[in-house]
Amino acid sequence: MTQPADIQDDPFLVLLTDALRAGPGSPSWHEAVTRLKTSSQAVDEYQLLIDAREALESGKEYRAVRAGPGFTDKLMNDLDRERLSPRSARRISVPGFIALLASLAILAVISVTIYRLYPRQAIDNTREAIEELASTYFASDLVSSNFDEGIPVIWRKIGSLPVEASAGLRAGQATAPPGDYLGGGVVTADPQPAGKPLAFQVMLQRHAASEDLIPQIFVSNDPDFSADRAVSSHELVWQLQGNTQKVVSDGRVERQASLPLRDQSHVIRFVLGGDLAIVEADNRRLWAGHTPLGSKPRYLGVRFIRTDGKGVADMSIESVRVLANH
Amino acid sequence: MQQRQAEKGTSSRKPPKPPPPPAETGDLKPVALGRASDEDLMRRTQQGDKLAFSMLYERYSASVLSYLYRMLGNLEDVESIGQEVFLRAFRFAPTYRYPQKFSTWLFTITRNLAINQSRRRRRSPIRNITELNLEGIDMSGDPYQVAARATDDVERQEEIARILKALDGLPTDQKEVIVLGVFQDLSYAQMEEITGTKAVTLRSRMFHGLRRLGRVVGAAEKTDEPRT
Numbered sequence: 001m002t003q004p005a006d007i008q009d010d011p012f013l014v015l016l017t018d019a020l021r022a023g024p025g026s027p028s029w030h031e032a033v034t035r036l037k038t039s040s041q042a043v044d045e046y047q048l049l050i051d052a053r054e055a056l057e058s059g060k061e062y063r064a065v066r067a068g069p070g071f072t073d074k075l076m077n078d079l080d081r082e083r084l085s086p087r088s089a090r091r092i093s094v095p096g097f098i099a100l101l102a103s104l105a106i107l108a109v110i111s112v113t114i115y116r117l118y119p120r121q122a123i124d125n126t127r128e129a130i131e132e133l134a135s136t137y138f139a140s141d142l143v144s145s146n147f148d149e150g151i152p153v154i155w156r157k158i159g160s161l162p163v164e165a166s167a168g169l170r171a172g173q174a175t176a177p178p179g180d181y182l183g184g185g186v187v188t189a190d191p192q193p194a195g196k197p198l199a200f201q202v203m204l205q206r207h208a209a210s211e212d213l214i215p216q217i218f219v220s221n222d223p224d225f226s227a228d229r230a231v232s233s234h235e236l237v238w239q240l241q242g243n244t245q246k247v248v249s250d251g252r253v254e255r256q257a258s259l260p261l262r263d264q265s266h267v268i269r270f271v272l273g274g275d276l277a278i279v280e281a282d283n284r285r286l287w288a289g290h291t292p293l294g295s296k297p298r299y300l301g302v303r304f305i306r307t308d309g310k311g312v313a314d315m316s317i318e319s320v321r322v323l324a325n326h
Numbered sequence: 327m328q329q330r331q332a333e334k335g336t337s338s339r340k341p342p343k344p345p346p347p348p349a350e351t352g353d354l355k356p357v358a359l360g361r362a363s364d365e366d367l368m369r370r371t372q373q374g375d376k377l378a379f380s381m382l383y384e385r386y387s388a389s390v391l392s393y394l395y396r397m398l399g400n401l402e403d404v405e406s407i408g409q410e411v412f413l414r415a416f417r418f419a420p421t422y423r424y425p426q427k428f429s430t431w432l433f434t435i436t437r438n439l440a441i442n443q444s445r446r447r448r449r450s451p452i453r454n455i456t457e458l459n460l461e462g463i464d465m466s467g468d469p470y471q472v473a474a475r476a477t478d479d480v481e482r483q484e485e486i487a488r489i490l491k492a493l494d495g496l497p498t499d500q501k502e503v504i505v506l507g508v509f510q511d512l513s514y515a516q517m518e519e520i521t522g523t524k525a526v527t528l529r530s531r532m533f534h535g536l537r538r539l540g541r542v543v544g545a546a547e548k549t550d551e552p553r554t
Contacts (some may be wrong), residue, residue, distance in 0.1 A: 007526055007529045007530055007533070008526045013529075013533070016533070017529035017530075017532050017533055019510075019533050020507075020536055021507040021508065021532060022511070023508065045537075047456070047540075048537060048540030048543075049484075049536045049537055049540050051543060052489055052536045052537070052539040052540035052542075052543065053508070053536055053539055054490060055486045055488075055489040055490075055539075055543065056493075056504070056508050056509075056536075057508075057541070058473070058476035058477060058484045058486050058507075059469065059472050059473060059476060059481075059489065059490045060509060061465075061472050061475065061476075062393060062396070062466060062469060062490045062509075063395040063396045063399075063463055063466050063468065063473045064388065064395075064466045065388070065392055065395050065401075065404065065460045065461065065462045065463055066387065066388045066460065066461045066462050067387045067388070067391060067408070067460065067461070068392065068458075068459040068460055068461045069459075070459030071387075071405065071409070071459035071460060072383075073385075074409065075383070075409055075412055075413070076380070077410075078413055079376060079379070079413070079416055080376075082413065082416060082417060083374070083376065096418060096421070097418070097420070097421055097490045100418070100421045103420075104423075106471050124352060129334065151327050164342065188423075206547070209540075221333070227376065238457075242391045260395055278374060279526075280450075281361075283361065283385070292363065315429070
């Protein structure tokens with residue numbers, strides 16, 4: 001039976017338990033599964049774990065509940081009462097505050113002890129670099145387009161699926177051949193240098209989930225996009241199909257998560273610096289890591305992919321912004 | 327890239343200077359508040375900014391309520407403890423220490439209240455539920471419905487539903503790690519802080535919990551196989 005001590009001593013078990021937590025699509029998952037495939041270890045035993053984790057990933061909506069209006073109203077009323085009666089709040093909070101201070105003191109002693117007893121681990125440079133990038137302050141707009149009246153000249157149209165700009169960017173009418181798909185969108189005419197950190201922020205509006213019209217936000221280091229599908233060779237992509245959002249790097253799904261329809265407006269944000277990127281949806285980090293973009297200048301864009309399905313979709317790109325940190 | 331516009335202060339994650347300490351939020355644009363980090367919102371809450379706390383509630387209410395539903399399995403408790411979690415977070419906001427991760431701080435409160443409630447529940451009878459102020463119960467409470475939404479493959483649906491049902495049968499410590507790590511997407515480091523249990527033990531619980539779940543499906547598949 002695997003004990004904590006076994007895990008501590010076995011780098012593969014550390015990797016495997018990392019992968020089991022992070023789930024399918026994460027870098028540790030890919031690495032663990034790849035190593036299992038080439039391993040002579042008891043693969044059947046581990047396969048059970050992988051299968052169970054994949055099933056859990058598919059069932060992540062299990063017991064997902066949200067607050068209804070009644071719940072929120074009651075809480076906000078209680079908060080107002082709490083603010084208006086500071087005396088009772090103080091009476092309640094003082095013992096709790098003292099208890100917490102005592103806990104913090106104990107925790108501090110334990111932390112110092114652990115810090116002194118154990119050697120410091122090597123610094124993870126990538127993680128540090130990502131957190132530094134995440135804390136970058138992007139203050140000035142390089143590009144800001146609402147697509148209210150046409151497509152500004154800083155954008156270049158790509159692909160065979162027409163796009164229309166009027167109070168947002170929308171996919172035009174077109175039918176994809178059976179079993180195939182069409183793509184079309186806009187990409188920045190001029191590239192951005194890789195060495196300069198920037199944020200690429202897109203607001204997407206949708207009124208229904210669509211399996212047949214897929215919005216994609218992408219960064220590419222290749223100026224050549226295919227005439228039919230509007231794709232290029234090396235891309236980092238965020239996409240939404242139905243209620244499932246994915247981050248795809250060089251064709252590989254790095255992260256998959258649900259994006260419920262309850263919020264009709266979504267803000268998708270790429271933070272780019274060197275070959276590192278952070279992808280966020282509605283202020284939550286979806287993925288961060290190295291990209292296939294390397295140190296080449298990059299092109300930023302949005303596009304729609306239409307499948308051969310007949311489903312109609314009402315969605316638009318409301319605004320696109322590119323921001324720099326100076 | 328020539329459309330250079332200066333809209334400073336509307337698109338930041340972590341401004342270089344700490345935000346001014348407003349007692350009221352009249353000078354804050356909702357957009358700026360919406361893009362502030364959880365930790366910055368908590369600092370504003372400490373200064374009495376209820377709007378900042380409302381933003382935090384908006385970001386975390388579903389996560390907290392879902393955690394409670396998964397761990398307690400009782401909707402009446404989810405509603406009452408859910409209210410208590412956010413009331414306490416607001417009340418004890420002064421004890422939050424920036425830049426501690428807000429999600430870790432909030433889930434420590436949530437977990438403690440959930441543990442207290444499960445102890446109380448053993449001693450007190452369950453009252454009737456007259457009205458629930460929660461949404462999504464009918465959609466997500468049934469493992470078979472969740473599985474059916476995830477895939478069209480009937481065999482796969484059966485497997486997902488079995489796993490979800492088996493989750494409730496796990497020992498509490500293993501179930502907790504799976505709920506926090508998989509469903510709530512918290513790191514081992516965060517779980518270590520929340521539960522006070524070493525990360526290596528949490529890894530072991532994750533391993534054994536998932537192995538148990540995997541065996542549920544493995545055993546079911548063997549039962550389903552035709553006998554020769």
